[in-house]
Amino acid sequence: MIIARxxxxxxxxxxxxxxxxxxxxFLxxxxxxxxxxxxxxxxxxxxxDPQWGNFVTAFQAANMSELLKSSVLIVLGVVPISILLGTMAGFALGHLRMAGSRLVFLLFVLGLTLPFEGVITPLYYQIRDMGLLNTRWAIILPLIGLFMPFSVFWMRAHxxxxxxxxxxxxxxxxxxxxxxxxxxxVPLAMPAISSLGILLFLWTWNQFLLAIVLVDDPVKRTMSGALGAFQGQWGTDIPLLCAGSLLILTPTLVIFLIFQRRFVTALLQGSVKG
Structure with missing residues (x-):
């Protein structure tokens, strides 16, 4: 009893x-x-004398309304397609057991070891040759491909x-x-699908590297990607920089707090078993 206490x-x-x-x-x-x-x-x-107006100033200086719009468009372009493709591939590899599924799955597992930093240089030239530099597609299309290994691995496990x-x-x-x-x-896989959607949303919303390398216009980046431009403009104003950072972090914190129970439920129901 004493040891348990x-x-x-x-x-x-x-x-x-x-x-x-x-x-x-955060404090x-x-x-x-x-x-x-x-x-x-x-x-x-x-x-x-707390300066609550710093948040208003940062919101206006960083053009947060346009950044919110851009981030939402990028999330809507990445998350649904990644979930659809990952769910279909996971079903084929995990349940149908098609010919060669083990080898294909191994290739996806190897993709999990591929860091974004390792592909950013060839990815830049490829996106440039496609004429997509400085567009939101330069973030959406690579993220769909880079998220595929994890999406397939996650859904196959279910x-x-x-x-x-x-x-x-x-x-x-x-x-x-x-x-x-x-x-x-698909109805039985909704806990795994919803938890995957939460993860993809957080990773897409917080995407920084691809946004600053492939998109020059801060208004077309994700909110986290636009932080680099905001820091360059207001880097010497520490309070304003902190206010802008909190505004950028707030949406991801809110989403996680709202859906944290569903995410934990998905883990407990065996979405990552096997």
Whole structure:
């Protein structure tokens, strides 16, 4: 009993420490953003006269309304297509067990080891030759391809654990492969699909490298990609830079807080088993 209590208190202490390590950077950004523009705050001292207007100034200076529009368009271009292709490929590799599926899956697994930094140079020249530089397609198309290995791996892990008897019963009732996929397996895979969608949304929204390399116009980038241009313009104004950083981070934090239970539920229901 004493050992169990000690382990419980140790676990709680570690959780508190982890929470503190996670929250302190955001708290520091928030406190710094409230200091007068042009000053150099030190530590976590609360300003005597909080400048809430810094957030309004940063919103207007960074043209956040256009950045929100651009980020939404990029997310709508990347996430649905990635989910559709990843789900179909995962179903084919994990449940249908088509000929050569093991080799194809191995190629997708190898794709997980491919870092964005390793392909950015040839990707730049390819996008340039396609005439897509400085357009949102320069971010959307590469992200779909770069997200495919993980999307397929994630969805295959779900479909590989689905019982074969379920499909056999549907085939006896006259269902073809497409009906089997659309009417039976997709509804059962919604926890895995929704959690994959959350991850792809967060990764797309926070995409920085491709946005700054392939798109020159900050208004056509993701919000995180536009942070580089904002930092170059207001890098010496620390409070304003912190206010802009918080505004850029807010959408991803809100989305994660809203859907965190669904994401955890998907993990517990076995979306990454196998």
């Amino acid at each position: 000690r382990e419980a208190w140790t676990g709680r202490l570690l959780l508190v420490l982890l929470m503190a390590v996670t929250i302190l950077p 520091s950004l928030f406190v710094t953003a409230l200091h007068p523009s042009g000053t150099y705050p030190v530590g976590l001292a609360w300003p005597s 479909f590989v654990n689905m019982p074969g008897e379920l499909s056999e019963s549907a085939r006896i009732d006259g269902a073809n492969v497409w009906q089997l996929f659309r009417r039976i397996h």
